[in-house]
Amino acid sequence: MPAQLAPFFPIIYVRGYAMTSGEIAETTSSPYMGFNLGSTKVRQSWDKKVQRHIFESPLIRLMKEYGYRDSFSDGSELEDRLPTKSIIIYRYYETADTDIGSGKTLSIPEAAAGLKVLIHTVKQQVCGDDKDLHKQFKVHLVAHSMGGLIVRSFLQNDKISNKADRALVAKVFTYATPHNGIDMAGVNVPGILGLWDINNFNRKKIAEFLGLSGKPERVDSLDGKFDPQRFFCFVGTNHRDYDVAKGLSRALAGEMSDGLVKIENATVADAPRAFAYRSHSGHYGIVNSEEGYQNLVRFLFGDVRADGSLTVEALPLPPSVQKAKDEGREIRASYYFEATVAPRGAFSFRLTERRRDTFSAILRSYDELLRADQTNLAAPRSPVLFSVFLDTTKITVGHTLVFSLELAVSSTGYTIDKKFWPDQHVEGEYLFRDTLIIRITRTAEGFNVRYLNTNEKWSEATGTLANKTADGYTVPLSSNKGFKGNLQLAVQSL
Known part of the structure; x- marks a missing residue:
C-alpha cells in the first residue's frame, strides 16, 4: 500500500526581516532562524502560587508531538533523502552575510525565486524515484513577518512561479506578516526609504513584487493565485512589549498593532485569521507562543x-x-x-x-x-x-x-x-x-x-x-x- 503523506507534509519556515548587518549576522548564525525559540510565562493557580508555563518552541513541539525532524546532520544540511515529516529552514539571508555569502541582500522577488528552487529540491529529496510520492507531494509554508511577503511573492508573481509550482503548496501560515504594508504614525513607509530595505513595506513596492496590476489602495489580496481558505493569518495585538528601537517602533505603530504591524494590515483578504495578545517578536513574541503553535498545528493537521x-x-x-x-x-x-x-x-x-x-x-x-x-x-x-x-x-x-x-x-x-x-x-x-x-x-x-x-x-x-x-x-x-x-x-x- 503506498505511503500516505497528507496532512503531514514537509514544513518550510521562512523567517522575517533582519535590519542591520549585525542582525543579519546573528540571523545566519542561528541554525533554525528563530523557529527554535521558546518562552516562559507565568500564571496564578488556585492557591495563589505562581506557576511557570514553558513553551519549548514550535520546532521542538513539532518534533515531540508529531514526529517531525530537522534537515541537518553532522553540521550540514541533508542533501540526500528527507523524510516526509521534515522541517526545513529557508536560509535566504546567508547571501547577505559577509562570512557565508557575498554580502548582497536578496530582494523579496529574488528570495521568492529561491523559495521556488527550495520547494522543488525538497520534493526530489522526499520523493526520489517514487512516482506515487511525486503525485502526493506538497509542502506547508510557515512564515514570520516579511517572510510572509516572500511566500506571497512566490505564490502571486507570474514571473516567479506558475500554476504547477503553486500547486505544490498545501497550506500557508503567517505570523505577524504586514500583508498590507507597514504604517508608522499613520503613514505608510515611504517607497524612497531604501535604508536597510525598509521600503519593502511600502504598498507600491509590495504591489510590484506581488505582480499586482494597477495601483491598488490595498495589497492584501491573493489575486486569485492561491486559495485564501488555505492561507491562515495569525495576528498579534500587544504593542506594549515590542522593544525594538528602544520602543520607538511601538510608539509609532501605536495601539491596534503588535508594535510594528497594524492589526488591519496583518491579514489577507478572505483568509481565516486568529488574534493573540502577543507582540511582533521578543520574549512576548508571536512565534514563540503557545497560542501561535496551537493555531499552527490545528490549521495544518486539524480535521474540523x-x-x-x-x-x-x-x-x-x-x-x-x-x-x-x-x-x-x-x-x-x-x-x-x-x-x-x-x-x-x-x-x-x-x-x-x-x-x-x-x-x-x-x-x-x-x-x-x-x-x-x-x-x-x-x-x-x-x-x-x-x-x-x-x-x-x-x-x-x-x-x-x-x-x-x-x-x-x-x-x-x-x-x-x-x-x-x-x-x-x-x-x-x-x-x-x-x-x-x-x-x-x-x-x-x-x-x-x-x-x-x-x-x-x-x-x-x-x-x-x-x-x-x-x-x-x-x-x-x-x-x-x-x-x-x-x-x-x-x-x-x-
Missing part, C-alpha cells in the same frame, strides 16, 4: 473547522438615551464585539482573543448593523467573530469537540445631537456578555451542534441543540437589557 459570525436584531439604548431618541433627537453610536475562543482543557492559551482592552475588538456602527441601506451596503456588515480549526484526535473524553466562546457586546458611547452624552449611564456598559459552550459531534449525516450559556447552566450540561439552517447552525442570543441577535455557526470537515 468552525466559523462564527453574529447577526444583530436589536441594540437597546440606556433609558436616558432612549428618552432622548423618543423626543426626536439624533442618536449616534458604534459597538464593540469581543470574542475569545478556547478549546476544552486549554489552561494556558486561547485560540483567538479579540478584546476591547487590547484595542483588538471588532467595531461596527449602528447603521452598518441595522440600517445597511443607509450606508450603501448590500447587506448588514455582521462581525465575523472567529475561525477556529479543531482536531478530533485531541479529544480526551468521548467523541465531541468542545470549545468555549466568551462573547461581549458594548457601546463606544453615545452622542445626542452630535454631543457626547456621559450623563446617567456608565460608559462601556455591556449590552450582552456571556460565555457559551459549543459542542460539535460528527455524525453520519454531518454534525450535531449543541450550545449552552454558562450564565444559566454549568458547562458540564449537554446543552441545547442548535437550529439547523441552510448555511450552518444558529444560536439565539439575548439579554435582559433587550439585546437580541444570533450566533451563526458554519462547521465543516477538512
Whole structure:
C-alpha cells in the first residue's frame, strides 16, 4: 500500500526581516532562524502560587508531538533523502552575510525565486524515484513577518512561479506578516526609504513584487493565485512589549498593532485569521507562543473547522438615551464585539482573543448593523467573530469537540445631537456578555451542534441543540437589557 503523506507534509519556515548587518549576522548564525525559540510565562493557580508555563518552541513541539525532524546532520544540511515529516529552514539571508555569502541582500522577488528552487529540491529529496510520492507531494509554508511577503511573492508573481509550482503548496501560515504594508504614525513607509530595505513595506513596492496590476489602495489580496481558505493569518495585538528601537517602533505603530504591524494590515483578504495578545517578536513574541503553535498545528493537521459570525436584531439604548431618541433627537453610536475562543482543557492559551482592552475588538456602527441601506451596503456588515480549526484526535473524553466562546457586546458611547452624552449611564456598559459552550459531534449525516450559556447552566450540561439552517447552525442570543441577535455557526470537515 503506498505511503500516505497528507496532512503531514514537509514544513518550510521562512523567517522575517533582519535590519542591520549585525542582525543579519546573528540571523545566519542561528541554525533554525528563530523557529527554535521558546518562552516562559507565568500564571496564578488556585492557591495563589505562581506557576511557570514553558513553551519549548514550535520546532521542538513539532518534533515531540508529531514526529517531525530537522534537515541537518553532522553540521550540514541533508542533501540526500528527507523524510516526509521534515522541517526545513529557508536560509535566504546567508547571501547577505559577509562570512557565508557575498554580502548582497536578496530582494523579496529574488528570495521568492529561491523559495521556488527550495520547494522543488525538497520534493526530489522526499520523493526520489517514487512516482506515487511525486503525485502526493506538497509542502506547508510557515512564515514570520516579511517572510510572509516572500511566500506571497512566490505564490502571486507570474514571473516567479506558475500554476504547477503553486500547486505544490498545501497550506500557508503567517505570523505577524504586514500583508498590507507597514504604517508608522499613520503613514505608510515611504517607497524612497531604501535604508536597510525598509521600503519593502511600502504598498507600491509590495504591489510590484506581488505582480499586482494597477495601483491598488490595498495589497492584501491573493489575486486569485492561491486559495485564501488555505492561507491562515495569525495576528498579534500587544504593542506594549515590542522593544525594538528602544520602543520607538511601538510608539509609532501605536495601539491596534503588535508594535510594528497594524492589526488591519496583518491579514489577507478572505483568509481565516486568529488574534493573540502577543507582540511582533521578543520574549512576548508571536512565534514563540503557545497560542501561535496551537493555531499552527490545528490549521495544518486539524480535521474540523468552525466559523462564527453574529447577526444583530436589536441594540437597546440606556433609558436616558432612549428618552432622548423618543423626543426626536439624533442618536449616534458604534459597538464593540469581543470574542475569545478556547478549546476544552486549554489552561494556558486561547485560540483567538479579540478584546476591547487590547484595542483588538471588532467595531461596527449602528447603521452598518441595522440600517445597511443607509450606508450603501448590500447587506448588514455582521462581525465575523472567529475561525477556529479543531482536531478530533485531541479529544480526551468521548467523541465531541468542545470549545468555549466568551462573547461581549458594548457601546463606544453615545452622542445626542452630535454631543457626547456621559450623563446617567456608565460608559462601556455591556449590552450582552456571556460565555457559551459549543459542542460539535460528527455524525453520519454531518454534525450535531449543541450550545449552552454558562450564565444559566454549568458547562458540564449537554446543552441545547442548535437550529439547523441552510448555511450552518444558529444560536439565539439575548439579554435582559433587550439585546437580541444570533450566533451563526458554519462547521465543516477538512
